[in-house]
Amino acid sequence: MQLVIASGKGGVGKSTVTASLLYLLKDEYNFVAVDADADAPNLDLLLGVERWEEEMELVGAKVAHINTESCIRCGICQERCPYDCIKVIDGDYVVSELTCEGCNVCSLVCPVPGTITLEEVRSGIIRKTTTKYGFPLISAQLDVGRPNSGKLVTEEKEWAKNLMKELGLKHMIVDSAAGIGCQVIASIGGADLTILIAEPTPASLSDVQRAYRVIQHFRQPAYLIINKADFNPGFRALHEWAESEGIPILGEVPYDKAVPKSMAMLKPVVEAFPDSKASQAIKEIAERIKAEILK
Known part of the structure; x- marks a missing residue:
């Protein structure tokens, strides 16, 4: 089974809950974990990863390069660049690799053929390790200013x-x-x-609804976990939405100061503070996952 944990909104505790679920499932199931947030991977931090066993570069992005020897310095490329990434430095027209999207407009408008070319550059890296808990983890890191984050995730999943x-x-x-x-x-x-994770706020509800529409596009079943469930007790719209869409709620995790403490220790909260309120709730959720999803 390929199981995805998503949220729609950042900061709702998705990776924190994921790390604890991985820890609780590791003894009964053999699996590979994938951190598919190439912009800001953090699952390795929550699992205490200290080194990577293998790394692979993904080359696929393209950026423009201006040959200063054949450039006639007419400035047309700078005028037409839709991303404003061509600057004049010491009299030469130079492309900023951090902002260039490789659209090729500059090459098309250049009056001197061959002066501006597109060159392939690295988009990021994919890496693998075996965690101290025994299961493999694959992660990725997108290079600054590079596109192809979706391609990185696709390559992660293929690995x-x-x-x-x-x-x-x-x-x-x-x-x-x-x-x-x-x-x-x-x-x-x-x-x-897909298991969705949300918190009881209007912003989280709006974003998790958008994420659910993506899931519907792929015609997948969805489940919901409500994190930090008790800090906004009067907010019931999340429950009402889940009920109206027929989305089963796997459980609710209360706000718990043990969670940030465990993050500072680079451990899942269920390992660092197994008797905490959050840990007890996540353990119940793990049992439901075993009974209803991974049965």
């Missing part, structure tokens, strides 16, 4: 699939990025189901 075949693993658990962008679409595409 995970190969690893599943190689090691005889049965499940892939994907910690998706926030939002509904390319990374999230790449995470949810091809999965069997």
Whole structure:
């Protein structure tokens, strides 16, 4: 089974809950974990990863390069660049690699053929390690200013699939990025189901609804976990929405100061503070996942 954990909104505790669920499921299920937030990966921090065993570069992004020797300095490329990434430095027209999107407009308008070319550059890296808990983790890091975050996630999942075949693993658990962008679409595409995590606020409700529409596009079942469930007790719209859409609620996790303490210790809260309120709630959720999803 390929299971995705998504949120729609950042900061709702998705990766924190994911790390604890991985810890609770590790003894009964053999799986590979994938951190599919290439912009800001953090699952390795929550699992106390200290080193990576393998790394692979993804080359696919393109940026413009101006040959200063054949450039006639007419300035047309700078005028037409839609991203304003061409600057004049010491009399030469130079492309800023951090802001260039590789759209090729500058090359098309340049009056001197061959002066401006598109060159491939690295988009980011994909890396693998075996966590101290025994299961493999695959993560990615997008380079600053680079596109192809969705491609990175797709390559992560391909590596995970190969690893599943190689090691005889049965499940892939994907910690998706926030939002509904390319990374999230790449995470949810091809999965069997998605577990949504939200907190009881209007902003979280709005964003989780958008994420759910992506899930509906892929015709997948969805479940919901409500995190920090008790800090806004009068807000019932999240429950009402889940009920109206027929989305089962796996459980509710209360706000608990043990969670940030465990993060500082680089451990899942269920390991660092197993008797805390949050840990007890997550343990109940893990049991429901075992009974209803991974049965």
